[in-house]
Amino acid sequence: MNTVILDDHQDVVRHLQCTVKLAGLPWKAYTNTVKGLGQLAIRLHDAEALVLIRERTPITRALLDKLPKxxxxSQTGRMGTHIDLAACTERGVAVADGAGSPIAPAELTxxxxxxxxxxxxxxxxxLKQGIWQRTGFDKAGGSTGDGTGWPPAFGLGVALHGRTLGLWGYGKIGQMVAAYGRAFGMRVLVWGSEGSRQKAKQDGFEAAASREDFFSASDVLSLHLRLNEATRGIVTAQDLARMQPTALLVNTSRAELIAPDALLHALRQGRPGLAAIDVFESEPIAPDHPLLGLGNCICTPHIGYVERDNYELYFGTAFDNLLNFVQGRPSNIVNPEALAR
Known part of the structure; x- marks a missing residue:
């Protein structure tokens, strides 16, 4: 079965130990990304099977129409909204779910x-510019300087001990990050569904009394929600405006959890004072993305899951699912109706 692996940005798939599972199968991994429908259709025209790296390439109805073979x-990690599952089922394209681990994204958070x-x-x-013990924030003029609202001593780092860690979402990743916060002597405050808040209290953490209190009380606020129609844009500009000028917002989940442009405007206004972001609405992002130009925003290129042990798990499971399909015993199929077609 002719197999294509898309968006292997770091050219690492061929170096993984689990790749030996593909011995005897024709396969090719592409290290560069193409976005246009026409370019993707040409690249995938002869593909009988795809191995997707997370949500890097959307599989739309329009694309599927151009891939008759x-x-x-086979999905690495868990299924997401990037695959039009109904269109796959209609066309007899079986989709296999992968495995996931909270360790790498929790540690990156x-x-x-x-x-x-x-x-x-x-x-x-x-320091690389020869500047000793200076962050650059102290040159911004503080709260009376450029209008960001940063406190005069913002150039100094702060310890985590004794501060409040806010977690929106208390799934596997959120639970690990909560444990890290506890180990560092932080007060851990959880917001989310009723079930999440109850589980957090059972584990000895606090549940926020309200959404408003959650945003205003958190010194560090980290998002750990799955993206779906209910959570898209769930963090609003009003939420961010309640954060303190000294607070940090961390997002290693999905960019679309935050309302469009809300974070950019909030950081320019200085509430929150800092952000650390691993996810973006369109990836890879352009070099002139506005968040990259902000001194109070740390950006990483969606590497929460990009770690060797995690890749061995992701691709090992994805390759097992591929081999099982080839051998006529499909596994972890999320649209079994497609098999009948």
Whole structure:
């Protein structure tokens, strides 16, 4: 079965141990990304199977119409809204769900928390320019300078001990980040569904009394929600405006959880004072993306799940699903109706 692996940005798939599972199967991994429907259709014209790296490439109805040979899609990680599942089913394209682990994204979340609160990117960048113990924030003029609302001492990093960690969402990743916060001596405050808040209280954490209190009380606020129609744009400009000028917003989940442009405007107004962002609405982002130009926003290129052990898990499961399909015993199929077609 002719197999295509898309968007292997770092050219790592062929170096993974689990790739030996594909011995005997024709496959090709593309390291560059193409966005246009026409370009994708040309690239995938002869593909009978696709292995997708997370949500990097949307599989739309229009694209499927141009792929007459496609019969199988193997997802790395969990299924998302990037695949038009109904269109796949109608065309007899079976889709297999993958496996996931909270470890890598939880650790990246905490790395961003520590890097931002201790101003590490700013110190490191200035040190390479010969500037000793300066972050650059102290040159902005503080709360009376450029209108950002940053406090005069914002150039100093802060310790996490004794501060409040707010978590919107208390699934597997949120639970791990909550444990990190507890280990660092933070007060952990959880917001989310009733079930999430109850589970958090059972684990010895606090549930926020209200959405308003959650945003205003959090010194570090991290989002850990799945993206769906109910959560799209769930964080509003009004929510962000309630955050303190010294607060940090972290988003390693999905950019679309925040209302369009709300974070950009909020950071320019200085509430919150800092953000650490791993996800963007369109990826890869352009070099002139406005968030990249803000001194109070730390950006990473969606690497929450990009880690060797995680990749071995993701691709190992995806390749198992592919082999099982080829051998006539499909596994983890989310649209079994497609098999009958």
């Amino acid at each position: 496609l019969r199988f899609i 905490w790395a961003l928390v520590m890097a931002a609160t201790r101003r590490l990117p700013h110190y490191i960048g200035n």
